[in-house]
Amino acid sequence: MPATTQLTPQQQTIRELSDQLVEAQQPLRILDAVNWDDAVKADFFASGESRLPRVDADYYAQRDLGFDPEAKRQELLDLELRIRRKLGEYSPAGAIMRRMCREYGEVVQMLAARGTPTFSLLSRELYGSPLDAFHAGEPTLADFGQMMAETLGEIDRSGLLQPEPRTIRGADAVSMLQTRLAESMPDVHESVTVMPSDGIVSDAAAGSDYIKLRTDALFNERDIRLLEVHEGWVHLGTTLNGKAQPVCTFLSKGPPSATVTQEGLAVFVENVSLATYPERLRRVANRILAVGMAEDGADFIEVYRFFRNQGISQDEAYTFASRVFRGSTPGGGPFTKDVSYSKGFVLVYNYLQLAIRKGKLDRVPLLFCGKTTLGDLHVLSNLVDEGLVQPPAYLPPVFSNLHGLAAWMCYSGFLRKLRLESIEADYSSIL
Template sequence: MTETKIRYQQDIRRFSDELIRIQAPIKILDTIKWPRHVEDHFLSQQTKSLPKIEANFYDNVPLSFNTDNTQQELKQLRTAIIKRLGKQDKLGKILIANVEQYLIVIDMLNNRGKPTFGKLSQELYGSASHKLHGDRNTLRQLGDRLSHIFSLPAARHMSKQHPKIITAPQAVDHLSQRLVNYFHDDQIHVKLSDGIVSDAAVGGDTVKINTRAMFSESDMNVYEVHEGWVHVGTTLNGRAQPHATWLSVGSPRVTASQEGLAVLMEMLTLSSNPGRARRISDRVSAVDMAEQGADFIEVYRYFRNQHLSSKDSYRVTQRVFRGGMVQGGSFFTKDISYVRGYVENINFIRSAISSGLPELIPMLFLGKLAIEDIPVLFEAYQNGLIAQPKYLPPMFKDISGLYAWFGFASGIGNIDLKGVQRHFARSFSKVTINTQEAELFEDAEFDNNSD
């Protein structure tokens, strides 16, 4: 190995570790979350008034870092990267992109409860009015189509009941056992938490379980692959990098790739269900309504009219208004990332296959990355600067099965589905469903709430 390459590796490691150190206290969700009692009060009031969240509420939730000092450190790091690596260095550009994201994050958090918060959120996470690469439809249009599919009578009829009979302490034990088997070389943590609003959340190598929640076996399946295999897995894969350790932490630019990959894993392992899938799809509609000026109650009532429970309607709405303004005009757009990222991950895999580059596919698990980073990271991997992912789900270790699955999916993509559906609709016209059984399924409530 040449001395020049050794120095370059050392530079990448030094800049990576410095970025990790600077961003460590920046906790976006912790600084915009609402107390549980706000939900209890709102639902008890039967939506007579907006949740009691004003701009001064966030003034009483101090940031865990000095914004001026942190911004100055980030700017100094950006200057150092450019000076040492040059403006055209490919890995340097990725580092700089993450640095610049954190600068915007700090500005956004400084504007909690104000109109500027929403504008900066759109800059970081995008908007429901944006279109996917190569598609003419907006994310809202795609979200509406998916919400419709997962609201059809068939979704209710085929969805099995998932009784929530697992307590939070039992969920910790269940999930710990599963993840210990998967992460055989690293210590991971599953613990109870009173400090999260969702039923489950991840921070680094720790999965947090809400002490007040009850869980189903379906929830355990989702959390294992979504929170565990993807979110914890990419963290540990990033930490295992000898030089590019920044891959263990994620700025907002990686959110769509991460959340989309997590949802894709739910689908590939058949862990999800129509209720869970609908919750994810509904989030796009909630973001779009908030972007169009709707206030909290208007969005909440929209979902109640779509036959969501009061709790589910509150939570999908609350996710979009946290950090913003409940009276409208400011919002948090992160929730478009699930649908957007899901589609982008699928399109990436299909394109890698059709381009004759299936070797790119496991790179999705390399760490916290944006999909557009993968060609550069794969080149660095081939040059010995990046290590291959330490932990990979079974279907990504041997991608021949994925190749076949996506190959068939691409091959039948041009079939006229409307004509096929008309054909089968005629044969289904004489089929009846037991009314009592259908009502039983329709009464089943699906609540799979993870962040």
């Protein structure tokens, strides 16, 4: 990365403001601020799974956010004004950074409202809701989740695709994933560390230059392949590309709108690389359905029992249910981040479909130049032309050569116009 002294005065100003934005958002550790501790879980099971977890506004008040919400909001407001003053009203890079300031301000407001109804309302604003439609008159995310659940039910009834047992312990999975990343990401794998962790809720989590695997989790070969693609190729890949930006360093970090795009991109890459599998899809579908239940008024125990009825173990059902209500209360509205996977997938798929149809293939790799948001890609394309944003140094295999992806999307664009209901009637005699 070039030293800032090598930048032009305009680039230097953008770089300084971008660095200030990265620093300002640093304490906003959303998941750390909303996750429940082990004592809550122990108390729930001690009650025989009959009492709602003891989580309320006072519970969150005892956990320091690591920043003063009012001071942080003022800092972000001041930075937004400073960006406008120094870059002007219509600077493309400035417009992105100002929007990010406002979005981080909403994150601060949401975290300050932990344990209150406002938390869930702001969560829906930032991450989306199962009731969101993709276009007027089109199906909602809830419809998407229900359709996936019904199809997976038919697959289950066939009895032909049995889940593979999980027998690989966390320590062994760490070594296996590190080896896979060295083979599939040879240019950047030395910048990436896979490590065991006791402090994460999910089985895996990606950071700035690492992937953590939960120590007490069990994995199978498919899980490790999925982690390689989802956490490695996409989440670490976009982070490393963002950190390599010499001017627009804000691309190394992303607000919730970038989370929607990045999680959707990761799910898309899972699919086109054939790394996903029905059990994984069921988890994604169940997340939508569970968040929808909570929006409709279901409490923690009802959502927990929903997961148990799916044949999920007590520990996993608790983990999945707590993901729905973390930051909120066990009888309050949901934290909707888990719908971002499916919402983002559909939005990214639609974007790629249109970009390829219109011959704008140069836009596709920009999804990986950092923690991007779909709405910013047009602006980022112009910033690349101006030399303010560097094209991604790392791309996953399925994106490094667009010939195959472009051909696949051409077929997909036609096939999605066919009505499956009509085809089902015509094919009834041969199925």
